[in-house]
Amino acid sequence: MIADRKGSAHAEGGTTMMAILFRILRRDATRNRIVNLVILALVGMSAFLLASGGALIVQLATSLDALFERAMVPHLVQMHAGELDRTRVETWAAGQPLVDEYQIVEMVSVDGSHLVLGEWPTTEDHGVMDISFVAQNERFDFLLDGDNRPMLPAPGEIGVPLYYREARNLAVGDRVRIDTGSFSREFRIAEFVRDAMMNPSIIHSKRFLVNPLDYAALRSNLPDTEYLIEFRLTDASRSGELATAYTEAGLPDRGPSVDHRIFRVFNALTDGMVAAVVVVLSLLLMLIAVLCLRFTIVSTIEEDYRQIGVMKAIGMGRRTIQRVYLIKYVALGGVAALGGYLASLAAGPALTANITAFLGSAEPPLLLRTVPMIAALIVCAMVVGSAVLVLRRVHRISAVEALRSGAVDGRLRRIGVLPLRTGRRAGVNLVLGVRDVTQRPRLYALVVGIFALCAAIILVPFHFHSTMNDPSLIAYMGIGRSDIRIDLRQTDLVGRRFDEMVATVAGDPQIARSSPLVTARFTLVGDDGTRESIAIETGDFSLFPLEFVMGEAPRGEYQIALSVLKASDLDRGLGDSLMLLVDGEERTTTVSGIYQDVTNGGRTAKAPLPVDDESVLWYSLIADVQPGVDVAHKTTEYSRLFHPARVTDLNGYIEETLGQTITQLAGVVAAAIGIGLVVAILITALFLKMVLIKDTARIAIMKSVGFSLQHIRLQYQSIALALLLIGVVAGTVLSNTLGERAVGLLWSFMGAAQIRFVIRPLHAYLLLPLLLAAAVGVTTLFSVSRIRNTSIATTIVE
Amino acid sequence: MNTTTTVIEAQQLTKNYVLGKNNELPVLKAVDLKIERGEFVSVMGASGSGKSTLLYNVCGMDRMTSGSVLFNGVDLSRLPEPALARIRLTNMGFIFQQIHLLKNLSIFDNIVLSGYLCGNRTRREVERRAAELMEQTGITEIAGNDITQASGGQLQRVGICRALINTPDIIFGDEPTGALNSKASGEIMDLLGGVHREGTTVMLVTHDVKVASRTERVLFMMDGRIVAEKRLGPWSEDGNGPAHKAREAELAQWLIELGF
Numbered sequence A: 001m002i003a004d005r006k007g008s009a010h011a012e013g014g015t016t017m018m019a020i021l022f023r024i025l026r027r028d029a030t031r032n033r034i035v036n037l038v039i040l041a042l043v044g045m046s047a048f049l050l051a052s053g054g055a056l057i058v059q060l061a062t063s064l065d066a067l068f069e070r071a072m073v074p075h076l077v078q079m080h081a082g083e084l085d086r087t088r089v090e091t092w093a094a095g096q097p098l099v100d101e102y103q104i105v106e107m108v109s110v111d112g113s114h115l116v117l118g119e120w121p122t123t124e125d126h127g128v129m130d131i132s133f134v135a136q137n138e139r140f141d142f143l144l145d146g147d148n149r150p151m152l153p154a155p156g157e158i159g160v161p162l163y164y165r166e167a168r169n170l171a172v173g174d175r176v177r178i179d180t181g182s183f184s185r186e187f188r189i190a191e192f193v194r195d196a197m198m199n200p201s202i203i204h205s206k207r208f209l210v211n212p213l214d215y216a217a218l219r220s221n222l223p224d225t226e227y228l229i230e231f232r233l234t235d236a237s238r239s240g241e242l243a244t245a246y247t248e249a250g251l252p253d254r255g256p257s258v259d260h261r262i263f264r265v266f267n268a269l270t271d272g273m274v275a276a277v278v279v280v281l282s283l284l285l286m287l288i289a290v291l292c293l294r295f296t297i298v299s300t301i302e303e304d305y306r307q308i309g310v311m312k313a314i315g316m317g318r319r320t321i322q323r324v325y326l327i328k329y330v331a332l333g334g335v336a337a338l339g340g341y342l343a344s345l346a347a348g349p350a351l352t353a354n355i356t357a358f359l360g361s362a363e364p365p366l367l368l369r370t371v372p373m374i375a376a377l378i379v380c381a382m383v384v385g386s387a388v389l390v391l392r393r394v395h396r397i398s399a400v401e402a403l404r405s406g407a408v409d410g411r412l413r414r415i416g417v418l419p420l421r422t423g424r425r426a427g428v429n430l431v432l433g434v435r436d437v438t439q440r441p442r443l444y445a446l447v448v449g450i451f452a453l454c455a456a457i458i459l460v461p462f463h464f465h466s467t468m469n470d471p472s473l474i475a476y477m478g479i480g481r482s483d484i485r486i487d488l489r490q491t492d493l494v495g496r497r498f499d500e501m502v503a504t505v506a507g508d509p510q511i512a513r514s515s516p517l518v519t520a521r522f523t524l525v526g527d528d529g530t531r532e533s534i535a536i537e538t539g540d541f542s543l544f545p546l547e548f549v550m551g552e553a554p555r556g557e558y559q560i561a562l563s564v565l566k567a568s569d570l571d572r573g574l575g576d577s578l579m580l581l582v583d584g585e586e587r588t589t590t591v592s593g594i595y596q597d598v599t600n601g602g603r604t605a606k607a608p609l610p611v612d613d614e615s616v617l618w619y620s621l622i623a624d625v626q627p628g629v630d631v632a633h634k635t636t637e638y639s640r641l642f643h644p645a646r647v648t649d650l651n652g653y654i655e656e657t658l659g660q661t662i663t664q665l666a667g668v669v670a671a672a673i674g675i676g677l678v679v680a681i682l683i684t685a686l687f688l689k690m691v692l693i694k695d696t697a698r699i700a701i702m703k704s705v706g707f708s709l710q711h712i713r714l715q716y717q718s719i720a721l722a723l724l725l726i727g728v729v730a731g732t733v734l735s736n737t738l739g740e741r742a743v744g745l746l747w748s749f750m751g752a753a754q755i756r757f758v759i760r761p762l763h764a765y766l767l768l769p770l771l772l773a774a775a776v777g778v779t780t781l782f783s784v785s786r787i788r789n790t791s792i793a794t795t796i797v798e
Numbered sequence B: 001m002n003t004t005t006t007v008i009e010a011q012q013l014t015k016n017y018v019l020g021k022n023n024e025l026p027v028l029k030a031v032d033l034k035i036e037r038g039e040f041v042s043v044m045g046a047s048g049s050g051k052s053t054l055l056y057n058v059c060g061m062d063r064m065t066s067g068s069v070l071f072n073g074v075d076l077s078r079l080p081e082p083a084l085a086r087i088r089l090t091n092m093g094f095i096f097q098q099i100h101l102l103k104n105l106s107i108f109d110n111i112v113l114s115g116y117l118c119g120n121r122t123r124r125e126v127e128r129r130a131a132e133l134m135e136q137t138g139i140t141e142i143a144g145n146d147i148t149q150a151s152g153g154q155l156q157r158v159g160i161c162r163a164l165i166n167t168p169d170i171i172f173g174d175e176p177t178g179a180l181n182s183k184a185s186g187e188i189m190d191l192l193g194g195v196h197r198e199g200t201t202v203m204l205v206t207h208d209v210k211v212a213s214r215t216e217r218v219l220f221m222m223d224g225r226i227v228a229e230k231r232l233g234p235w236s237e238d239g240n241g242p243a244h245k246a247r248e249a250e251l252a253q254w255l256i257e258l259g260f
């Protein structure tokens, strides 16, 4: 009978305890409103960002896979400009067991100056893109419509690469006009096509899709053609092998060869960067949230030291005591994670808009769709887990010690007498502030640390953005920094044309200096005697120096510089040797430097070697104008003069290739600045709240001694701003060192392993810190307005 | 409820505090003490003589250095911490100078919490008992209040209710009236007298002769030992002012003789 009653009482104990915990929660919620709200907001934002980052990555991977599958992307592409012996290629390909399918795609090159897109006021003369027209492929490498189906334009219709929709503000129904003077034709835009291979703006070739009949007409009226020799393999991972076999067979190879991994990386680049920044931001926020959490728990435990001792004394178990304190963090974490997750659902379409536009809106599989939810749960688990860890301190409190620790409440004993009778008032405020800093180092260190993180959250994306926007970025992209670059593809007689061009530019009084660069094919002899073809840019690399990660530009005919990716492919480092076939003779060169490159798939080499006309792939000329000469003007002049060479204004180059990435990054930067400010505001509110609670008695005493309310408020404001100042300095250092490295990691996906931040001092060192200071300052105004006329009497009764 | 007649039996109870290497401070020196069921005992002595230490050791809150303490016949020195906690929760009640309630719970919830945790009664029964106790101690009106909305005397009553919620075998008090004025202190002693009369064993540590005079057996500690004890007999409730004064005077005289 008694046993029975006990059983039911125990069974009921759980729900009863929950009811009590819930009541604890309710009182705590109203009692510590500010502290709870701040932690809730931090955790919520972190959950939102992590869930969003997860959603972005999932959507990116899914859309990319779907796009590649539907488009049937080739695994290996050899570009070729000039005559092509089709049957030779086809016979070779048919004999390769590795080749599953192959096709030779012919493209008609259209000079930018002959093309007008929609209402755009100029021709594509200044554009950096190589423009070609194609008909839809029959077997693979399809250009897809909005629903990821191969697009089949009717006669007179055209499919325009998506890139131009934003870049030239086009819409379906707009006109595209080709006019060479002797031949002209107009098309109506029927679709914007997704080109899995050439979608990304960083790839500076773009394909326009027309009906086979229109294609035939273009083909017979426009002289320049180019070929894509495309392969799909039985084993995609062995594309390198096939590429080697191809060159060894001496097949047409006037142009870069690219494999499918590059397409994937470049397609994922922009959104991948955004996702990475979002995830990093969320982790930083989580770190901040956990730091705050730790601090509030530790100070709660300290405040409740004797209360906890008594709970132990009267026989409450450790776990019960922990639960009394934990419940709040379980609730906070749960609510924040749920809120963050829901917010990420709401923001999802906007966040993934770019992905769905460029890569298509494939629905992720069920399992992947849970990723954002899991991300939110992870944030919740982090919060609860760190609370559990910190709450282990409860074990260490001994009931006896807590009971012995003096009858008077600790905080009343801590009030010191303030020996401050001298000095003017402002000075006194300062002295009090400084005194305070030495008294509570932990809280202050925490706040400084978080302010530093806030500054970093703002500055790192900002620096990243400034760097991407700066002309010097070119130097990291594998192109010597110059004003103008002229590219001439190899066709017949081009060699002589190039010589004339070099002479003209060299003689132009408006040109300060120029340097011809010729890219040619050489043969690389491996350690085991295997031969491999390698494209090497030759010329004088001392005039327009590149940024080298290691070492320096090659000097003399026995030195070579490699791009980061090429060096890692070949497994060569600085000072290693490399055997080349030059003029049919073996020559050992030494690696003099390693540079970063994003052009031509990021795998390139540079060496001052002698070139024979036969092996030239393309010619380039880079030049700087004299001071005061208008670059755009000069660019136009040259593109007319040297037609059909492509003349690029290099400032425009970044705009065209990275413009969209930069625009998206600008969004991230704005968000990061917002987040940094919000966190600074939250932390200031939290900090002042805690300090003011602890200082209730001290403030009362100061007032009774004769300090005015204003002076006291000023004191707290100056403390907060002083901490911010230290934090911003620390954050700036952090951004310029660790931040730079972290961003370097992002860059490495593009083949640029190391990048120095371009820092805009006015913004980074003045305006943004001022913005932070303003946010913190306004928050302190609100926070200190809580210091009212609390009298010493009310404090002591408390 | 347990039927053994001895609630607490300490034998050769010794407690040394470790101050450093080879530096121990003996605080309790082989104390023998027996408290029978239903006794009302107080412990007096100079500050630092070891009164609190004795209390903490016989209730299993602190670990003794050597000797033993039997509680209802069970040797506390052999039990692990969770079992000791369980005993303190279920069979002992505690009143401290300051009671330190959970600040995020109402007064009523603070009282019932120990009852819920103990789990020997249903929720209803716990709540009924809490209501009864509050009625008896005269704090029914403040049941729903925040702990900041109560006077020191009221809080001490809440402490008594909390200590009694699981109908313990013994109530320990370490200077329960230490922070109260003499009127409030007298009221608390009235309540504890009632608790004792209902059969609960009570052991108090106090500095106050007036308080000690209301108990039936006074132990006097000096330098870690119980050096004397005095039996005072039952306290008569019926407002016999002069008799109470005489009892107090007798105890005071005894203490003076002991050099207090």
Ligand SMILES: Nc1ncnc2c1ncn2[C@@H]1O[C@H](COP(=O)(O)OP(=O)(O)OP(=O)(O)O)[C@@H](O)[C@H]1O
Binding pocket: A404, B017, B018, B019, B025, B027, B045, B046, B047, B048, B049, B050, B051, B052, B053, B054
């Ligand atoms: N944790 C400890 N470490 C070292 N010594 C201690 C510790 N706790 C108590 N003591 C010492 O033990 C002795 C007895 O302390 P105890 O608190 O039992 O005395 P008390 O009789 O209760 O005194 P009071 O009347 O002041 O409360 C004192 O000398 C005290 O300094």
Ligand SMILES: [Mg+2]
Binding pocket: B051, B052, B053
């Ligand atoms: Mg004591």
